[in-house]
Amino acid sequence: xxxxxxRYLIPGYLSGGLSPDDRRIFEExxxxxxxxxxxxxxxxxxxxxxxxIEEEQPSPxxxxxxxxxxxxxxxxxxxxxxxxxxxxxxxLAGLVRQAxxxxxxxxxxxxxxxxxxxxxxxxxxxxxxxxxQELRQxxxxxxxxxxxxxxxxxxxxxxxQVDQLDPELRNALVQALNHDxxxxxxxxxxxxxxxxxxxxxVRQAxxxxxxxxxxPLVQIALIDSLVHIQDRGAAGELRKLAEEKGLNAAVxxxxxxxxxxxxxx
Amino acid sequence: MEELTDSALxxxxxxxxxxxxxxxxxxxxxxxxxxxxQLSRNRELSEDLTQEVFFRVLKYAGSYDxxxxxxxxxxxxxxxxxxxxLRSRSAEPMGAETxxxxxxxxxxxxVFSRKQDRLWLEQALxxxxxxxxEVLVLSRFxxxxxxxxxxxxxxxxxxxxxxxxxxxxxxxxxxxELRGEKLYDV
Numbered sequence: 001x002x003x004x005x006x007r008y009l010i011p012g013y014l015s016g017g018l019s020p021d022d023r024r025i026f027e028e029x030x031x032x033x034x035x036x037x038x039x040x041x042x043x044x045x046x047x048x049x050x051x052x053i054e055e056e057q058p059s060p061x062x063x064x065x066x067x068x069x070x071x072x073x074x075x076x077x078x079x080x081x082x083x084x085x086x087x088x089x090x091x092l093a094g095l096v097r098q099a100x101x102x103x104x105x106x107x108x109x110x111x112x113x114x115x116x117x118x119x120x121x122x123x124x125x126x127x128x129x130x131x132x133q134e135l136r137q138x139x140x141x142x143x144x145x146x147x148x149x150x151x152x153x154x155x156x157x158x159x160x161q162v163d164q165l166d167p168e169l170r171n172a173l174v175q176a177l178n179h180d181x182x183x184x185x186x187x188x189x190x191x192x193x194x195x196x197x198x199x200x201x202v203r204q205a206x207x208x209x210x211x212x213x214x215x216p217l218v219q220i221a222l223i224d225s226l227v228h229i230q231d232r233g234a235a236g237e238l239r240k241l242a243e244e245k246g247l248n249a250a251v252x253x254x255x256x257x258x259x260x261x262x263x264x265x
Numbered sequence: 266m267e268e269l270t271d272s273a274l275x276x277x278x279x280x281x282x283x284x285x286x287x288x289x290x291x292x293x294x295x296x297x298x299x300x301x302x303q304l305s306r307n308r309e310l311s312e313d314l315t316q317e318v319f320f321r322v323l324k325y326a327g328s329y330d331x332x333x334x335x336x337x338x339x340x341x342x343x344x345x346x347x348x349x350x351l352r353s354r355s356a357e358p359m360g361a362e363t364x365x366x367x368x369x370x371x372x373x374x375x376v377f378s379r380k381q382d383r384l385w386l387e388q389a390l391x392x393x394x395x396x397x398x399e400v401l402v403l404s405r406f407x408x409x410x411x412x413x414x415x416x417x418x419x420x421x422x423x424x425x426x427x428x429x430x431x432x433x434x435x436x437x438x439x440x441x442e443l444r445g446e447k448l449y450d451v
Binding site: 007008009010011012015017042043046047049050051052053054055056058059061062063065066067069070073074183184187217220221224 | 311312315319320323382387411
């Protein structure tokens with residue numbers, strides 16, 4: 001093996017991916033070659049520091065959109081006809097759209113009317129913004145109350161578009177997270193709540209929710225969320241999960257990982 | 266509770282039960298998203314592609330070969346989806362919505378230096394060419410063996426081995442340049 005070929009083994013040595021034979025050969029060379037030792041030390045530092053690069057987190061919409069689409073695929077509901085006024089046709093989605101258009105027209109009327117009355121434009125924009133926020137919240141709450149899980153998912157998606165979480169909507173999301181019969185709705189609710197974890201009540205609700213879940217998927221997603229928001233208050237719950245006998249192995253493993261992450265940062 | 270392997274889940278998906286895609290999504294969407302983010306440096310695009318890839322999994326479930334690790338198949342599909350988008354958007358600048366360097370809040374002096382190093386390393390990684398960044402990211406962040414990376418990138422294992430080494434070395438050079446350090450000739 002040439003000295004260059006020994007160097008090609010460095011990343012594999014650092015990641016623990018070398019075969020036992022390659023590892024032995026590499027370590028023998030390492031004892032004899034000071035340049036190789038120096039390069040290993042330099043690259044080892046970079047390799048280790050790479051592990052500390054903050055990893056990107058997707059927005060909560062990714063999971064919600066995925067489950068919404070999956071629900072559509074699974075339920076094989078007939079799609080609305082395309083073209084013309086298909087978006088206005090009857091059905092839940094149609095109703096929501098109609099409500100939206102009505103409120104948008106109302107808001108536009110209000111805006112134009114007040115513009116003419118020469119009120120300050122900034123105030124009007126704020127009012128308009130608040131009305132849209134209220135509309136979103138109303139639509140979210142209304143849809144989350146439906147029988148169909150597709151509608152409830154759509155409701156959760158709407159809740160992600162509000163800027164501030166009203167207590168009523170917060171309770172509805174926590175309720176959905178803990179008790180919705182559909183796992184996808186529970187996961188989407190978690191994503192929606194994660195946007196508001198500056199609110200201590202939301203953080204506490206996430207911690208409390210771990211024990212209420214029977215789905216390993218939701219438990220793992222909760223652990224990920226708590227680690228992502230660096231909620232050290234969750235350590236106690238994670239420890240209990242890590243030590244609980246008979247719990248799903250993947251959940252236990254994730255809980256141990258979570259504990260490690262919380263104690264590292 | 267016994268956990269189903271990815272291949273076993275894919276078998277169920279192949280059998281027409283799309284609900285099992287949710288388990289595969291939960292297991293792998295974060296890794297796939299991060300891989301795509303490192304490739305594209307565009308968070309929004311990576312989210313779109315992550316979703317698209319999982320529905321490609323559903324669409325092409327019939328062509329899944331259980332002898333191939335699911336992760337390799339998934340990442341390969343992600344890679345193809347990314348390059349398809351790159352081709353179709355070749356007229357548009359991909360960097361339009363690139364990831365911003367995270368804003369830093371004031372921090373205690375003792376941790377500042379370490380955080381600064383991490384930031385420089387992140388920037389150095391972003392300056393590597395696409396193929397070098399990809400091979401390094403797959404090797405470092407996704408715990409994939411060279412054999413698996415070779416299958417994703419459709420090249421020889423030996424090529425991966427050389428590329429990872431060269432990418433790591435170049436990363437160090439770029440990092441040291443950012444820190445204003447002088448490099449030894451190795």
